[in-house]
Amino acid sequence: MTTTPAAFTEETLQIADVSLQMRRGGAGEPLLILHGELGVPGWLKAYELLAEKYTVYVPSLPGFGESSVPDWLMSVRDLSAWTNWFIREYGISSPLNVIGFSLGGWLATEIATVNSALFKKMVLVGAGGIKPAQGEIWDYFMNSSREAFEQSFLGRDSEEYLKYYGRDWSPEEGDQIETNREGAIRLLWRPYMHSVTLPGLLPAIATPTLLVWGREDAVVPISSCELYQNGIAGAQAKIIEDCGHMPEMEKPEEFAKAVLDFLGS
């Protein structure tokens, strides 16, 4: 296993009313990553694996990482409109492939409900956005950031957990984590991490969809996966065993294989 980070570039773009932190790597068809509520800690192993086949775009969403957030942006639905704007202005050719993690999965779904032609294929990973049939979405805001990372992983000995989260943070890292929490609170406070109208709109989606869930997801219960699968016509599901809420970091090889198989099929 290599621990050398694959080549990626990082830049700040002035785009769609946002000063945007953008990471990009690889070559080939575009693949857009919409990150989760905990933000992006770096160029992940999973991105590196996906970048062998695709041009992987990882923007820090408004209010996360080093990206600014406009005052008007108050909800995930606003963010979905912003994302559509950003894709057009940045010039990513569509239809494009997209992977949405947790909050980002909710975001991709929102976009797909109004514009099924934008995405060629959509992968939703531990997606928020829907109130689970059984259990509740774990409440980030009643817990510390450190507990949030712990809660997101089943295997706290996994390489990227230890690399990014399971250690002391520098003051700058601590500030960044706090900024990301602020970005998340703006979008997720109430109703907490779900939309009351989204379930009714799932049948509007005509995008080929893969659902990826860690069997032991302790943030978004796996019953949400079933609701997504029942709502989106033809959606497939890939359950990753012995894995928590962030399979892309906990089991990057298995995760990347599932995604590449789906996108290449």
Added chain:
Amino acid sequence: MFIGHFTEEPWQVENWPEEWGPGIIKVSNSEYDPRLAHDLYNRYIDEKIYAEEMGFDGLMLNEHHSAPFCLNGVANVQAAILARVTKKAKILLLGNILPIHDDPLWLAEQLAMIDVISNGRLIPGIVRGAGSESIAHNAPPHYNRERFEEAHDFLIKTWTTPGPFRWEGKHYQYRYVNPWAVPMQKPHPPMWVPGTASKETVEWAARHRYPYIMLSTQEEITKQMYQVYYDTAKEEGYEAGPQNLGYMFFLHVEETTEKAMEVGRTLTQGVRSPFDPGVSKPIPWILSPPGMNSKGAKAMQRQMLAFDSTGRSRAGALASFEDQVATNGMVVGTPESCIAQIRRIMETLRPGIIIFRTGDGAMKHEDQMRTLKLMGEEVMPAMRDIAKELDLPGPYDVEPAAAAAV
């Protein structure tokens, strides 16, 4: 000089586990005993009535939510009772937590009714609240300040503009604002703002020429915040004075020093406010959720509360009763010694409003009544003389909004 009376109105039981601390966002309400609460509510109301009798100018109430250290979850309820059963004292709300209200029109009408029933004695102060209030009522912390400011503007407009009118704001929208009840006081009841460590709020209060009251803060921080008020006032083109500034601190008075030390100690026992020295704090992300406070305010909060990552006060060891008395965080003693200490505070900080925090913690009713009597008979008359000598007018001596231009 305006002198106010305040009790946090804590839950009082013998067997409160130490680790429950203030109980804020922590202890199940299955512990709430309505029979005991009945006694406590009525006790605290009785003490307020007696405080008026003893000559206090203002009866201060506050509120906290999901918080056993403060039984007054809805201060307006008690304010409404005091409006009827007291005659002269101002009813000082410090205050309603504006950002947690989704319907400030309802609040405007409640406050107008209290002002009318009390014959214009209401001071409807306003606060942003701790993060725990936002959690308890699920108000968005990241819009706390915006909602505070918009709800404030809405209240003032509702009280000063003949209805009906429309309100189409960012956080509040109404198609028909026309509450039947409007306040007795014109143009509207006087607004006061209390606080602890938010520079932005001090500046906001100064810009609106609202008196700002520092709550049980250390003297040094109080001085810094007063200076922010003075500076902001200058920028606004007026000279702030004692009538613009208030200070609250603990006071317990007895006939002898020994008795004062013995009984005063109960202020530091029982179910106490998490904002007091030595009390375990709500965990930081509950006290101050992301987006609620500026980085500067958070730094100040850390300095004041000095909690570590577990939420335990680092200052805990330094916050014994004796330490607090020694550092003037608490004024405890005979009338003579208390007057001397209060004089020093009046000379140093020059507030026009002083609020005594008393009868708190585990203090018993009879102890509170005895100290109120001594305050009324000895301490307050002396203070009024000192205030004249030092030229410390309160907001009812000099109108805070009518300060001289600089």
